[in-house]
Amino acid sequence: MSAPGSEPTNSTAVSASGQATLRPRARLIGLIGDELISDERVAVVELVKNAYDADASNVHILFTGENSRSPDSLVITDDGVGMTLETVLRGWLEPGTVIKKSTLRSAGGRPYQGAKGVGRFAAARLARSLKLETKTSEEGDAVVVLIDWGRFDDASYLDQIHISYDTLQVPDLRRGTRLTLEGLRSKKAWAEDDYRALYERLSRLLSPFNEINDFRIDLTVPGQPELSGKIEPHALTQKPKYRLAGTLSSDGTFSGSMEVDGERVKSFDKHALGKKGETVDCGGFEIEVRAWDRDRLGLTPYMLEFQVGIQEIRRILTTYSGVSLFRDGFRVHPYGEPGNDWLQLDNRSRQVPTMRLANNQQITGIRLSRAGNPNLIDRTTREGLVHNQAYEALAEWTVRILSLLESERYRLRPREEPEQAASTSLFEAFDLSAVVEEVDRQLGGAHPVAKLVRQTDSEVREGVQRLQEHWSRLLMTAGIGQMVDLVIHEMGAPIGRVNRELAHLERQLGTSLDKASFESTQVVFTSIRGWLEQLTALRTLLDPKTAGKRGRATSFDVKDEVEGNLLLFENLLKHQGLTVEVSAPDKDPIVVHMSRAAVGQVVANLLDNSVYWLTRHHGDGKGGKIEIRLTRLDHGFRLEHCDDGPGVQEADRERIFDPYYSTKANGMGLGLYVARQVMERYGRLSYRDDCNLAGACFEAEFARGVGL
DSSP states (O other): OOOTTSOOSSSOOOOOOOOOOOOOBTTHHHHHHHHHOOSHHHHHHHHHHHHHHTTOSEEEEEEEOSSTTSOOEEEEEEOSOOOOHHHIIIIITSTTOOHHHHHOBOTTSOBOSOOSSOTTHHHHHHEEEEEEEEESSSSSOEEEEEEEGGGSOSSSBGGGOOOOEEEEOOTTOOSEEEEEEEEESOGGGOSHHHHHHHHHHHHTTBOTTSOOOSOEEEEEOTTOGGGOEEOOOOGGGGOOSEEEEEEEOTTSEEEEEEEETTEEEEEEEEEEOSOTTOOOTTOOEEEEEEEOOOSHHHHHHHHHHHTOOHHHHHHHHHHHOEEEEEETTEEOTTTTSTTOOTTOHHHHHHHSTTTSOOGGGEEEEEEEOTTTOTTSOBOTTSSSBOOSHHHHHHHHHHHHHHHHHHHHHHHHSOOOOHHHHHTSOTTOOOOOHHHHHHHHHHHOTTSHHHHHHHHHHHHHHHHHHHHHHHHHHHHHHHTHHHHHHHHHHHHHHHHHHHHHHHHHHHHHHHHHSOHHHHHHHHHHHHHHHHHHHHHHHHHHHHGGGSTTTTTOEEEEEHHHHHHHHHHHTHHHHHHHTEEEEEEOOSSSOOEEEEEHHHHHHHHHHHHHHHHHHHHHHHOTTOOEEEEEEEEEETTEEEEEEEESSOOOOGGGTTGGGSTTOOSSTTOOSOHHHHHHHHHTTTEEEEEOSOSSSSSOEEEEEEOSSSOO
């Protein structure tokens, strides 16, 4: 078919031509509502947002009907500016109107929450009919529109549906808009739990940053007074154990403070969270993190304060927990919904359970704006953001900020001393159930001693579970040597076969190609052989680190082992522009008889740390310096490792050797811990502050068992 006004592209005669218009079926209204609005509670939220856009100070949501246990009507009333007849006809009755998008803000200066002009389809999603009453002043007439959504069927076209309206006195509506939705479509969606879910969603709708203090939401549910009245979050959400609040600037620096039990414990003033020169692609934002310890010991004060059991406290935290986004004052759905772990915090917590916060341990709010964060774009469904580079940056920077709180929380939480931990069998599952039963039988469950025994039993069980998780992760770490074993073994056969096939192919081409062509292929063969040699060299470097050889004592020059580990990091060091200087006695090499892998593991972990922090400190590819110095001792040797990075804060200099403690946003916290464990047999790994360079400084003193 030819484009309008163009000549046919072939000789086929045109039998008919003309122009046509698109005529959407009336059922499109229902389809849009179903597609853009995921459930009834979201639909109610959309209508509440419309009230906010109308500069309302109050909006009231009332469920009503003849049967109070099963309301079949919903009335939403606001005291906003209302609509004139012109606005109703040229705005509200025009799907997809661009009025809001063109003006961006309401007459009262509020940034519009519904900029796509589709929020009204929420009414079609909720009920079979709608009565719209709206007026702009108390004295004037109201515009009344009746819509029967049932007429929007498959047979009719949208332009065939005629909607009647009237202007008349409505004395009980002072000013604003009232939506009466009759015949709720899904009565099953409005059971007791659903009303509670609506209350909780509305209670989380407004930003916790106090940027909206002139908008109130009220809910009335017949027969459920506990859910009726002003919508506001549960008081527990306002009393976190830990609170971190502050602002991330576009240059990647964070300023704010952290509180514990309402007392400030640390301040951050332009604290760098990124690499030097790294900017925040999503734009700067404000954040507040409220966190709790969910074990019985951490929640007992809240049980006493709110006079509820631990299960109810945990239910409340689970309901409100998560990381929510608030843009221009309203929450962006579904971020922060129960089960919406969009930052994968639960996986992160499972990897480092003693330090990282899980999704259900925190209530976090992030304050965004369309003006300040223009690259964070709404999805067409109006739920969630487009997963672009800005979105990924938002996730990354949020986790970095969260790690600040996690580090401070780790320092402050009481932990079992190593000597006590060593005396306790990790797999001895203490079962106090028999003791609990006997105490309850003799003293009664309400006796203070019985309560104490039950609390102790719970704490012991939780402690054993944490220890078992730690042990599983240590076993995983120990298994790395076996994986290296497997890789080393499996690499050998393919490398050998490729070498043989390469030689065979070269002989065949030598007999079938002319001299010039054959010589050009030699360049390719040379490159392939170079790559194979690199793989072979890597295999040789890894061989001493396999599980079977890690503990085997051999004689070697310590400087050779250090330089061998540098070769493993060669490409990374070169990419970041890092220089490494190794110094050792020239005339009298330090030759030892011990496990070569022990030295290698310590060196590799120190190098890995330096590369990370130097890159953060100087920027990608911006260089940095590492110095490794070897000196002989009477019965061993000393290895000093230092760099010119940011160093380690004094408060962290012992914590960095704890298992699972890491100041990296996604660090496992095992590198330095494992290195110190390796050193226990030979001496000690410690942090120093008197090296030549201004950054981090470590000393590994191999003072025994090194065969000198």
